[in-house]
Amino acid sequence: MFRLLGNKKLIFLLVCLILFIALMGLTFGERKSLTWPEKFLKDTVSFTQGLFYKPAGIIAGFFENMGMLSDVYEENLALKKKLSDYALDTIRLNILEEQVGRLEEALLFSERQKQANRYIWHFAEVISASPDPFDQTININLGEKDGIRENMAVATVDGLIGIVRNVAPFSSSVQLISAIDYRVDTTKAIAATTKENEESFGMIERYTEENFLEMNKIESTDSIEVGDTVLTSGYGEVFPKGIVIGTVVSRGVSDSGITHKAMIKPAANLTGAKLRQVFVIEVPEP
Structure with missing residues (x-):
């Protein structure tokens, strides 16, 4: 019986070997078309691959798109930062150009004044202005x-703006001429004349509510008229x-x-918050 079982196994192995050799012959031989088992197997494998390939492609595309969105977001942030930096640089450049223009104008003005008189013109930066409308003062960075x-006159390139009131070692307070009021003892009147005569x-x-300087004590026979340029006369030894x-x-x-009286439109801007650079005028001792 055991010999019969062993013969059956041998016969089975021989049959399998024959089928395998036949299949190999069919596979490696030159053929014009696939056999039906190969076609079936190929279609089965293709169908199975299709079931897995499409979802895998969708998932891979989703993560790829998410990565691209992340890259676009980071690029947008970088672009916004560059635009912000460019805007800030443009603002800084405009401010610097404005400052250079004012400084050049101040330098030319100072040189002209040196040639016109013997005064010493101290260039100063305005560091603050009083927010109180009843306190017409500014602070400068010279002391x-x-x-x-104290009592030195202060001007801009356009004209007189005030007088030094308080002095510290490294800064000073300037009272603007818009604070002038003959009814107040803390302000000084300005003796004035005209360029024409x-x-x-x-x-x-006095400084009026209409933003004019009121010039009083004018003789009725005085030739002063509309359009004349008003200057400090030097009387009183203050201005x-x-x-x-x-x-x-x-x-x-x-x-x-x-x-008679006359209304004078100030040549200089007397708004403290708009003043940037000024000159403190020193009159040398004789």
């Missing part, structure tokens, strides 16, 4: 260490002679009926 003293004379004693104050816009009889 006692720079030779600044040095014989003209008046006292600037140096020859500093531009403004332009006459009107003239009429004063309230007393004896003398």
Whole structure:
């Protein structure tokens, strides 16, 4: 019986070997078409691959798109940062160009003034302005260490703006001429004349609500007229002679009926928050 089983196994192996050799012959031989088992097997494998390939492609495409979105987001952030930096650089450049322009103008003005008179013009930066509308003062970055003293006149390239009131070692407070009021003891009137006629004379004693300087004590026979340029006369030894104050816009009889008064439009901007660079005028000792 065991011999019969062994013969059956041998016969089975021989049959399998014959089938394998036949299959190999069919496979490696030159053929024009596939056999039906090969076709079946190929279609089965292709169908199975298709079942897995499409979902795998969708998932892979999803993650690839997510990666691309992440790259686009990072590129947008980098672009926004570059645009922001460019805008800041443009603003800084504009500010620097404006500062250079003001400094060049101030330098030319200072040189012209040196040639015109013997005053010393100390260039100063405005570091702050009082926010109180009733306190018409600004602070500058020059003080006692720079030779600044109280009652020195202060001007811009356009004209007179004020007088030094308080001095610290490294800074000073400037009272603007917009604070002038003859009814207040802490302000000083300005003795004035005109560029057109040095014989003209008046006292600037008040700054009006209409933003004009009121010039009083003008003789009725004085030749001052609308359009004249008003200058400091130098009388009183507070404001140096020859500093531009403004332009006459009107003239009429004063309230007393004896003398005349004139309204002066200031040549310089008297808004503290808009002032950037000023000159402190030093008159050398004789």
